[in-house]
Amino acid sequence: MQICSVFPSDKTELTSLYEHVDLPEKRPGEKGWGQRAAAVWPWRNRLPANDPNDIYCGKIKGGFAVLMEMSYLDEVHFRSAH
Numbered sequence: 001m002q003i004c005s006v007f008p009s010d011k012t013e014l015t016s017l018y019e020h021v022d023l024p025e026k027r028p029g030e031k032g033w034g035q036r037a038a039a040v041w042p043w044r045n046r047l048p049a050n051d052p053n054d055i056y057c058g059k060i061k062g063g064f065a066v067l068m069e070m071s072y073l074d075e076v077h078f079r080s081a082h
Contacts, residue, residue, distance in 0.1 A: 002072035006044045006065040007037075017043065017067060 008016040018040045026034025033041070044065055048055045056073045060066050068077060 003066055003068040003077070006040060006067065009064060011062060012060075012064055014064070014066065 003014060004020075005012055005014045005016040005018075007018045018036065021036055021040055023036040023039055024034060025036050026032070032038065044057050044067065047067060048057045054070055056068050056070055058066060058068070058073075060077070
């Protein structure tokens with residue numbers, strides 16, 4: 001996978017990191033985000049910080065937070081966005 005959104009949205013066709021995490025979602029009546037969202041949100045910063053030569057965190061058109069491979073950033077995203 002070269003690019004994924006952090007959270008799912010009907011407004012993008014990208015798969016999301018959230019969809020691929022095997023933790024429970026927020027339960028009815030539960031306060032806060034639930035285990036799944038609480039785990040995914042910090043990963044959007046932690047993954048690129050731990051592997052800055054391979055993973056980039058940014059936003060794409062529409063304001064969606066995404067994680068992408070650096071090769072995708074260089075070869076596809078940067079060229080189409082600028």
